[in-house]
Amino acid sequence: xxxxxxxxxxxxxxxxxxxxxxxxxxxxxxxxxxxxxxxxxxxxxxxxxxxxxxxxxxxxxxxxxxxxxxxxxxxxxxxxxxxxxxxxxxxxxxxxxxxxxxxxxxxxxxxxxxxxxxxxxxxxxxxxxxxxxxxxxxxxxxxxxxxxxxxxxxxxxxxxxxxxxxxxxxxxxxxxxxxxxxxxxxxxxxxxxxxxxxxxxxxxxxxxxxxxxxxxxxxxxxxxxxxxxxxxxxxxxxxxxxxxxxxxxxxxxxxxxxxxxxxxxxxxxxxxxxxxxxxxxxxxxxxxxxxxxxxxxxxxxxxxxxxxxxxxxxxxxxxxxxxxxxxxxxxxxxxxxxxxxxxxxxxxxxxxxxxxxxxxxxxxxxxxxxxxxxxxxxxxxxxxxxxxxxxxxxxxxxxxxxxxxxxxxxx
Amino acid sequence: xxxxxxxxxxxxxxxxxxxxxxxxxxxxxxxxxxxxxxxxxxxxxxxxxxxxxxxxxxxxxxxxxxxxxxxxxxxxxxxxxxxxxxxxxxxxxxxxxxxxxxxxxxxxxxxxxxxxxxxxxxxxxxxxxxxxxxxxxxxxxxxxxxxxxxxxxxxxxxxxxxxxxxxxxxxxxxxxxxxxxxxxxxxxxxxxxxxxxxxxxxxxxxxxxxxxxxxxxxxxxxxxxxxxxxxxxxxxxxxxxxxxxxxxxxxxxxxxxxxxxxxxxxxxxxxxxxxxxxxxxxx
Numbered sequence: 001x002x003x004x005x006x007x008x009x010x011x012x013x014x015x016x017x018x019x020x021x022x023x024x025x026x027x028x029x030x031x032x033x034x035x036x037x038x039x040x041x042x043x044x045x046x047x048x049x050x051x052x053x054x055x056x057x058x059x060x061x062x063x064x065x066x067x068x069x070x071x072x073x074x075x076x077x078x079x080x081x082x083x084x085x086x087x088x089x090x091x092x093x094x095x096x097x098x099x100x101x102x103x104x105x106x107x108x109x110x111x112x113x114x115x116x117x118x119x120x121x122x123x124x125x126x127x128x129x130x131x132x133x134x135x136x137x138x139x140x141x142x143x144x145x146x147x148x149x150x151x152x153x154x155x156x157x158x159x160x161x162x163x164x165x166x167x168x169x170x171x172x173x174x175x176x177x178x179x180x181x182x183x184x185x186x187x188x189x190x191x192x193x194x195x196x197x198x199x200x201x202x203x204x205x206x207x208x209x210x211x212x213x214x215x216x217x218x219x220x221x222x223x224x225x226x227x228x229x230x231x232x233x234x235x236x237x238x239x240x241x242x243x244x245x246x247x248x249x250x251x252x253x254x255x256x257x258x259x260x261x262x263x264x265x266x267x268x269x270x271x272x273x274x275x276x277x278x279x280x281x282x283x284x285x286x287x288x289x290x291x292x293x294x295x296x297x298x299x300x301x302x303x304x305x306x307x308x309x310x311x312x313x314x315x316x317x318x319x320x321x322x323x324x325x326x327x328x329x330x331x332x333x334x335x336x337x338x339x340x341x342x343x344x345x346x347x348x349x350x351x352x353x354x355x356x357x358x359x360x361x362x363x364x365x366x367x368x369x370x371x372x373x374x375x376x377x378x379x380x381x382x383x384x385x386x387x388x389x390x391x392x393x394x395x396x397x398x399x400x401x402x403x404x405x406x407x408x409x410x411x
Numbered sequence: 412x413x414x415x416x417x418x419x420x421x422x423x424x425x426x427x428x429x430x431x432x433x434x435x436x437x438x439x440x441x442x443x444x445x446x447x448x449x450x451x452x453x454x455x456x457x458x459x460x461x462x463x464x465x466x467x468x469x470x471x472x473x474x475x476x477x478x479x480x481x482x483x484x485x486x487x488x489x490x491x492x493x494x495x496x497x498x499x500x501x502x503x504x505x506x507x508x509x510x511x512x513x514x515x516x517x518x519x520x521x522x523x524x525x526x527x528x529x530x531x532x533x534x535x536x537x538x539x540x541x542x543x544x545x546x547x548x549x550x551x552x553x554x555x556x557x558x559x560x561x562x563x564x565x566x567x568x569x570x571x572x573x574x575x576x577x578x579x580x581x582x583x584x585x586x587x588x589x590x591x592x593x594x595x596x597x598x599x600x601x602x603x604x605x606x607x608x609x610x611x612x613x614x615x616x617x618x619x620x621x622x623x624x625x626x627x628x629x630x631x632x633x634x635x636x637x638x639x640x641x642x643x644x645x646x647x648x649x650x651x652x653x654x655x656x657x658x659x660x661x662x663x664x665x666x667x668x669x670x671x672x673x674x675x676x677x678x679x680x681x682x683x684x685x686x687x688x689x690x691x692x693x694x
Contacts, residue, residue, distance in 0.1 A: 236555060239555045239556075239557070240551070240554070240555045243551075243554035243555055243557075243559075243563075244540075244543075244544050244547055244549060244554050244559070244563065244566070245544075245551050245554050245555075247533075247537060247540065247541045247544065248541060248544045250530065250532060250533065250541075251530050251533070251541045251544075253532075254530035254531050254532055254533065255528050255529075255530055255531070257466070257512075257524075257528060258524065258528035258529070258530065259530075259541075260511065260512040260513050260516075261464060261466075261512050261513075261516060261521075261522055261524075261528075262513075262516060262521070262541065262542045262544075262545065262602065262603075262605075262606055263513045263516035263517050263542070263544070263545030263546075263606050264513055264541070264544060264545060265511070265513045265514075266511075266513065267511075272551060276551075318532075382532065
């Protein structure tokens with residue numbers, strides 16, 4: 001107990017775990033190329049990889065929201081706004097120079113006469129390994145910029161907004177997100193934001209697939225990239241939460257008055273949490289733009305914030321592993337597992353009733369209601385996934401054996 | 412009182428709307444003493460505490476800590492017209508100083524709460540550890556990258572030492588709010604001590620305790636005073652505790668001071684018996 005929770009051994013284990021996960025993802029994506037004749041699920045075009053990519057992107061955003069709502073107790077609904085800022089920042093700075101005229105054709109070219117892609121290609125070259133390194137640098141710089149811009153806006157609006165409490169803070173941040181969305185669709189800003197039209201042509205996940213000279217894909221890395229970025233960012237959030245500052249955040253969540261009386265500056269720590277959360281939401285926004293291969297303001301509605309909040313609630317407010325597990329379950333459910341409900345199905349000549357386009361969302365809503373009813377604290381509650389919990393779960397499955405104490409407490 | 416004065420309240424008045432909760436309260440707390448503030452329910456004792464710790468900005472008056480002005484205020488805005496207290500013009504020319512509670516804590520004033528306010532999701536150990544956060548030399552980058560490992564280790568070691576000293580080490584891993592009431596009070600004091608204060612404000616430390624526990628508490632307060640080189644200012648209802656441990660007592664009723672003095676004299680004071688002791692006997 002005298003030691004910090006993350007000692008050397010734990011840190012090494014975590015790094016190894018992340019590496020194993022990334023390796024697994026790479027293997028999974030390339031399996032169909034190595035072994036022919038695998039089922040369709042493992043083909044690169046399968047929904048599985050869409051789910052994995054979107055899941056990784058959303059997991060980061062949900063974790064960033066959990067840092068604010070679950071660990072600091074600030075009920076903020078601005079996440080989509082910060083994602084929008086991140087997505088646009090990433091898009092604006094990484095569209096290559098020669099693609100700009102085409103993207104911004106309505107406005108006669110872009111006002112931003114600068115592209116990170118061209119900058120780094122100028123340094124490392126465009127072909128072979130040089131081009132790859134240039135791409136990595138351009139994307140990483142773009143994502144960090146995306147986070148920084150979101151964090152900067154958070155710092156600016158945090159000044160007046162963080163004085164508000166609970167519902168009022170939620171309304172103010174929601175308003176901010178809507179205002180940002182309207183501003184980015186404003187025609188006058190067209191040369192920068194392309195108005196209400198989408199920005200595209202910037203590097204996406206697919207650009208990370210390694211191709212040979214004849215243009216065939218040799219090694220698919222498109223799913224690994226969002227996993228890598230999200231894993232690093234989530235690891236940073238975990239490190240923050242387990243540090244002295246994370247404990248101060250929790251103290252503010254549990255009892256503001258006591259926290260302030262013990263010398264924890266409410267404003268400083270709330271601001272810190274808000275800015276850091278927005279930074280990662282911005283990075284998540286950049287990743288989201290890469291995932292959908294375009295940046296368009298009308299996507300980042302309050303519905304998106306609610307979706308993120310819903311995942312956070314399902315996963316468990318105040319649990320990072322819950323957020324991650326919840327995200328993948330949610331995304332898989334909404335994008336993949338329930339797809340069959342949207343297709344008209346015939347068994348012989350009998351048409352299965354109800355199954356038609358849109359029915360998926362009906363079932364999905366019911367599933368969510370059931371989950372919320374039976375797991376009122378979310379899948380994980382406030383606990384984190386640990387080996388003890390996994391062991392306890394399997395012991396519980398076997399009849400006659402008593403569950404480990406860690407599992408007992410959950411009920 | 413020849414010793415150095417740790418805290419001095421000068422004509423402090425706190426008015427909420429038309430209600431004067433604390434009226435023209437002046438008091439001095441000398442270094443190393445245990446001073447009590449007593450009075451019947453609703454007399455304004457906790458409000459006086461809140462004026463010191465920055466929870467409220469007093470309507471009028473000044474609070475000095477270690478010889479420096481910490482809080483200073485005079486009626487402004489609407490309050491100029493509706494002010495009912497005295498000494499309206501005394502602080503008119505002085506700049507308003509209203510530090511936030513965390514600032515007051517940094518200066519070296521720690522407090523406990525009348526209704527226990529522990530962080531409920533945290534263990535006993537963590538509750539004390541968080542209070543060490545304020546004085547740690549670190550920033551958010553060193554904390555995330557674990558460059559503050561030495562500082563973190565020091566905080567953890569000192570927390571454990573403090574828990575051992577307070578006899579709470581065996582409960583270190585328990586959730587704070589699962590402890591028995593008396594231990595929760597003790598933990599709140601331990602948490603306050605972790606901020607390394609010069610002055611400790613105790614808001615009804617014996618509330619809800621039985622006579623034996625109260626007895627032990629008196630001894631305990633003396634002990635920590637000596638060990639941590641503290642000055643103690645407390646609000647209390649248990650008269651026997653107050654009479655036993657206080658070096659000096661201030662009595663207030665309806666926000667105004669009605670008596671002051673050493674326990675022997677206060678006990679005999681007619682107004683005190685009328686206003687305070689009489690009420691409790693009837694209950």
